[in-house]
Amino acid sequence: MTQTNKQPPPATPKQAAACCGPIDQWLDPEFFKAFSDPTRVSLVACIAKCGRGCSVGEVAECCSVDFSVVSRHLALLARSGVLEARKEGRTMYYRVRYAELCRSLRSLADALEECCPAPDSQKGTCNGACC
Template sequence: MTQTRKRARPVKRRPPATPRLALTRKAPIDGALDAELFRALSDETRLSLVACIAKCGRACSVGEVALCCSVDVSVVSRHLALLARAGVLSVRRRGRVVAYALQYDELCESLHALAAAIESLKPAENLSKGACNDGCC
Protein backbone atom coordinates (compact mmCIF):
# COMPACT_ATOMS: atom_id res chain seq x y z
CA MET A 1 0.00 0.00 0.00
CA THR A 2 2.65 2.52 0.96
CA GLN A 3 5.00 3.58 -1.73
CA THR A 4 8.01 1.27 -1.60
CA ARG A 5 10.11 2.54 -4.42
CA LYS A 6 11.62 5.86 -3.60
CA ARG A 7 9.55 7.69 -0.98
CA ALA A 8 7.77 10.96 -1.65
CA ARG A 9 10.30 13.73 -1.73
CA PRO A 10 9.71 16.31 0.98
CA VAL A 11 11.15 19.10 -1.12
CA LYS A 12 9.17 22.30 -1.40
CA ARG A 13 7.95 22.86 -4.96
CA ARG A 14 8.37 26.27 -6.47
CA PRO A 15 5.20 28.30 -5.76
CA PRO A 16 2.80 29.08 -8.60
CA ALA A 17 3.75 32.20 -10.50
CA THR A 18 0.32 33.80 -10.19
CA PRO A 19 -2.63 33.47 -7.84
CA ARG A 20 -4.63 32.26 -10.82
CA LEU A 21 -2.26 29.33 -11.21
CA ALA A 22 -2.31 28.78 -7.46
CA LEU A 23 -5.97 27.86 -7.82
CA THR A 24 -5.07 24.53 -9.39
CA ARG A 25 -2.37 23.74 -6.87
CA LYS A 26 -3.39 21.52 -3.98
CA ALA A 27 -1.98 22.24 -0.53
CA PRO A 28 -2.80 21.34 3.08
CA ILE A 29 -4.26 24.79 3.58
CA ASP A 30 -7.19 23.86 1.35
CA GLY A 31 -8.50 21.45 3.93
CA ALA A 32 -7.48 23.53 6.92
CA LEU A 33 -9.52 26.62 6.07
CA ASP A 34 -12.93 25.74 7.48
CA ALA A 35 -15.41 28.54 6.86
CA GLU A 36 -18.03 26.97 9.10
CA LEU A 37 -15.63 26.89 12.04
CA PHE A 38 -14.61 30.49 11.57
CA ARG A 39 -18.18 31.60 11.12
CA ALA A 40 -19.12 29.97 14.39
CA LEU A 41 -16.40 31.98 16.09
CA SER A 42 -17.20 35.25 14.34
CA ASP A 43 -19.89 36.45 16.73
CA GLU A 44 -19.01 38.24 19.96
CA THR A 45 -21.87 36.71 21.88
CA ARG A 46 -20.87 33.20 20.82
CA LEU A 47 -17.24 33.90 21.71
CA SER A 48 -18.23 34.91 25.22
CA LEU A 49 -20.17 31.68 25.60
CA VAL A 50 -17.21 29.68 24.37
CA ALA A 51 -14.89 31.47 26.77
CA CYS A 52 -17.22 30.81 29.69
CA ILE A 53 -17.52 27.13 28.94
CA ALA A 54 -13.81 26.85 28.28
CA LYS A 55 -12.86 28.48 31.57
CA CYS A 56 -15.41 26.45 33.45
CA GLY A 57 -13.64 23.29 32.35
CA ARG A 58 -16.72 21.11 32.40
CA ALA A 59 -19.93 20.53 30.47
CA CYS A 60 -22.43 23.33 31.03
CA SER A 61 -26.16 23.35 30.54
CA VAL A 62 -27.99 25.79 28.31
CA GLY A 63 -29.61 27.49 31.27
CA GLU A 64 -26.33 27.92 33.08
CA VAL A 65 -24.66 29.42 30.08
CA ALA A 66 -27.57 31.75 29.53
CA LEU A 67 -26.71 33.39 32.86
CA CYS A 68 -23.41 34.48 31.37
CA CYS A 69 -24.82 36.91 28.88
CA SER A 70 -27.71 39.25 28.40
CA VAL A 71 -29.46 37.52 25.53
CA ASP A 72 -32.51 35.32 25.78
CA VAL A 73 -32.08 31.65 26.63
CA SER A 74 -33.55 30.70 23.26
CA VAL A 75 -30.79 32.65 21.59
CA VAL A 76 -28.20 30.88 23.72
CA SER A 77 -29.73 27.55 22.76
CA ARG A 78 -29.35 28.38 19.10
CA HIS A 79 -25.79 29.66 19.56
CA LEU A 80 -24.69 26.52 21.38
CA ALA A 81 -26.26 24.26 18.79
CA LEU A 82 -24.47 26.16 16.05
CA LEU A 83 -21.15 25.89 17.88
CA ALA A 84 -21.66 22.17 18.27
CA ARG A 85 -22.43 21.77 14.56
CA ALA A 86 -19.18 23.58 13.80
CA GLY A 87 -17.22 21.24 16.05
CA VAL A 88 -16.36 23.80 18.70
CA LEU A 89 -18.51 22.19 21.36
CA SER A 90 -19.68 18.69 22.07
CA VAL A 91 -23.24 18.10 23.13
CA ARG A 92 -24.69 15.53 25.46
CA ARG A 93 -28.20 15.16 26.73
CA ARG A 94 -28.68 14.10 30.35
CA GLY A 95 -32.35 13.89 31.12
CA ARG A 96 -33.96 17.18 30.29
CA VAL A 97 -30.67 18.98 30.62
CA VAL A 98 -28.48 19.48 27.58
CA ALA A 99 -24.82 19.96 28.39
CA TYR A 100 -22.25 21.50 26.08
CA ALA A 101 -18.51 21.11 26.57
CA LEU A 102 -15.52 22.55 24.74
CA GLN A 103 -13.85 20.24 22.23
CA TYR A 104 -10.40 21.00 23.59
CA ASP A 105 -8.42 18.45 21.63
CA GLU A 106 -10.25 18.78 18.35
CA LEU A 107 -10.00 22.56 18.37
CA CYS A 108 -6.31 22.58 19.20
CA GLU A 109 -5.67 20.07 16.47
CA SER A 110 -7.52 22.15 13.88
CA LEU A 111 -5.63 25.27 14.90
CA HIS A 112 -2.27 23.56 14.80
CA ALA A 113 -3.06 22.00 11.45
CA LEU A 114 -3.93 25.38 10.00
CA ALA A 115 -0.80 26.97 11.43
CA ALA A 116 1.30 24.17 10.00
CA ALA A 117 -0.36 24.51 6.61
CA ILE A 118 0.39 28.22 6.57
CA GLU A 119 3.93 27.69 7.75
CA SER A 120 4.56 25.17 5.00
CA LEU A 121 3.69 27.78 2.41
CA LYS A 122 5.86 30.50 3.82
CA PRO A 123 8.46 31.36 1.21
CA ALA A 124 12.02 32.54 1.61
CA GLU A 125 12.14 35.98 3.17
CA ASN A 126 13.01 37.81 -0.04
CA LEU A 127 9.84 36.61 -1.74
CA SER A 128 7.36 36.96 1.10
CA LYS A 129 6.88 40.68 0.79
CA GLY A 130 6.63 40.51 -2.96
CA ALA A 131 9.51 41.61 -5.09
CA CYS A 132 7.28 41.87 -8.13
CA ASN A 133 3.70 41.30 -9.04
CA ASP A 134 3.74 40.52 -12.71
CA GLY A 135 4.32 36.79 -12.44
CA CYS A 136 7.97 37.09 -13.37
CA CYS A 137 9.14 35.45 -10.16
Protein backbone atom coordinates in the same frame (compact mmCIF):
# COMPACT_ATOMS: atom_id res chain seq x y z
CA MET B 1 -32.59 17.26 18.08
CA THR B 2 -30.30 14.25 18.02
CA GLN B 3 -27.13 16.23 17.82
CA THR B 4 -24.90 14.40 15.39
CA ASN B 5 -21.60 16.12 16.02
CA LYS B 6 -19.23 15.92 13.11
CA GLN B 7 -16.81 13.24 14.13
CA PRO B 8 -13.77 14.69 12.35
CA PRO B 9 -12.18 17.81 13.82
CA PRO B 10 -14.00 21.13 13.28
CA ALA B 11 -12.51 22.04 9.97
CA THR B 12 -13.73 19.22 7.80
CA PRO B 13 -11.45 18.36 4.92
CA LYS B 14 -12.96 19.60 1.69
CA GLN B 15 -10.78 19.35 -1.40
CA ALA B 16 -7.05 19.07 -1.86
CA ALA B 17 -4.97 22.13 -2.62
CA ALA B 18 -3.77 22.57 -6.16
CA CYS B 19 -0.08 23.12 -5.69
CA CYS B 20 0.87 23.26 -2.04
CA GLY B 21 -0.01 22.08 1.46
CA PRO B 22 -3.49 21.09 2.55
CA ILE B 23 -4.54 24.62 3.35
CA ASP B 24 -8.05 24.48 1.87
CA GLN B 25 -8.70 21.53 4.10
CA TRP B 26 -8.37 23.68 7.21
CA LEU B 27 -9.79 26.95 5.96
CA ASP B 28 -13.40 25.97 6.47
CA PRO B 29 -15.64 29.06 6.56
CA GLU B 30 -18.19 27.21 8.68
CA PHE B 31 -15.64 26.64 11.38
CA PHE B 32 -14.59 30.28 11.48
CA LYS B 33 -18.15 31.48 11.29
CA ALA B 34 -18.70 29.83 14.65
CA PHE B 35 -16.28 32.31 16.19
CA SER B 36 -17.32 35.33 14.17
CA ASP B 37 -20.06 36.48 16.51
CA PRO B 38 -19.22 38.23 19.80
CA THR B 39 -22.05 36.54 21.68
CA ARG B 40 -20.96 33.12 20.49
CA VAL B 41 -17.37 33.84 21.39
CA SER B 42 -18.31 34.82 24.93
CA LEU B 43 -20.33 31.63 25.27
CA VAL B 44 -17.39 29.53 24.14
CA ALA B 45 -15.04 31.43 26.44
CA CYS B 46 -17.42 30.88 29.33
CA ILE B 47 -17.58 27.14 28.76
CA ALA B 48 -13.87 26.91 28.03
CA LYS B 49 -12.99 28.61 31.30
CA CYS B 50 -15.23 26.23 33.19
CA GLY B 51 -13.31 23.30 31.84
CA ARG B 52 -16.34 21.04 32.19
CA GLY B 53 -19.68 20.54 30.54
CA CYS B 54 -22.11 23.39 31.14
CA SER B 55 -25.87 23.38 30.82
CA VAL B 56 -27.66 25.84 28.56
CA GLY B 57 -29.10 27.59 31.59
CA GLU B 58 -25.71 28.02 33.23
CA VAL B 59 -24.20 29.47 30.10
CA ALA B 60 -27.17 31.78 29.58
CA GLU B 61 -26.45 33.39 32.94
CA CYS B 62 -23.11 34.70 31.78
CA CYS B 63 -24.52 36.82 28.98
CA SER B 64 -27.38 39.18 28.46
CA VAL B 65 -29.20 37.66 25.52
CA ASP B 66 -32.35 35.63 25.65
CA PHE B 67 -32.30 32.05 26.72
CA SER B 68 -33.47 30.87 23.31
CA VAL B 69 -30.63 32.74 21.65
CA VAL B 70 -28.10 30.94 23.80
CA SER B 71 -29.70 27.62 22.96
CA ARG B 72 -29.47 28.35 19.26
CA HIS B 73 -25.87 29.55 19.47
CA LEU B 74 -24.79 26.48 21.39
CA ALA B 75 -26.47 24.19 18.87
CA LEU B 76 -24.68 25.98 16.06
CA LEU B 77 -21.36 25.70 17.86
CA ALA B 78 -21.92 21.98 18.26
CA ARG B 79 -22.79 21.61 14.60
CA SER B 80 -19.58 23.32 13.57
CA GLY B 81 -17.56 21.04 15.81
CA VAL B 82 -16.50 23.57 18.42
CA LEU B 83 -18.61 22.10 21.19
CA GLU B 84 -19.75 18.64 22.08
CA ALA B 85 -23.33 18.11 23.19
CA ARG B 86 -24.45 15.53 25.70
CA LYS B 87 -27.98 15.14 26.96
CA GLU B 88 -28.59 14.01 30.51
CA GLY B 89 -32.21 13.83 31.52
CA ARG B 90 -33.75 17.10 30.42
CA THR B 91 -30.49 18.96 30.72
CA MET B 92 -28.19 19.55 27.78
CA TYR B 93 -24.50 19.79 28.56
CA TYR B 94 -22.11 21.49 26.18
CA ARG B 95 -18.39 21.01 26.44
CA VAL B 96 -15.50 22.51 24.47
CA ARG B 97 -13.77 20.05 22.16
CA TYR B 98 -10.37 21.19 23.30
CA ALA B 99 -8.28 18.55 21.58
CA GLU B 100 -10.01 18.79 18.23
CA LEU B 101 -9.97 22.58 18.25
CA CYS B 102 -6.30 22.73 19.08
CA ARG B 103 -5.51 20.19 16.41
CA SER B 104 -7.42 22.17 13.79
CA LEU B 105 -5.81 25.45 14.74
CA ARG B 106 -2.32 23.99 14.71
CA SER B 107 -2.92 22.16 11.46
CA LEU B 108 -3.96 25.38 9.82
CA ALA B 109 -0.87 27.12 11.16
CA ASP B 110 1.28 24.29 9.81
CA ALA B 111 -0.41 24.42 6.41
CA LEU B 112 0.09 28.17 6.24
CA GLU B 113 3.74 27.81 7.03
CA GLU B 114 4.08 25.25 4.27
CA CYS B 115 2.89 27.87 1.82
CA CYS B 116 5.11 30.51 3.28
CA PRO B 117 8.19 31.40 1.24
CA ALA B 118 11.59 31.65 2.90
CA PRO B 119 11.25 33.68 6.14
CA ASP B 120 13.12 36.71 4.82
CA SER B 121 12.74 36.62 1.05
CA GLN B 122 9.46 37.76 -0.40
CA LYS B 123 9.87 36.50 -3.93
CA GLY B 124 7.96 33.25 -3.66
CA THR B 125 7.66 30.58 -6.28
CA CYS B 126 4.25 30.95 -7.86
CA ASN B 127 4.09 29.21 -11.19
CA GLY B 128 0.62 30.32 -12.05
CA ALA B 129 -0.79 26.85 -11.42
CA CYS B 130 -2.50 27.80 -8.23
CA CYS B 131 -4.21 31.09 -8.88
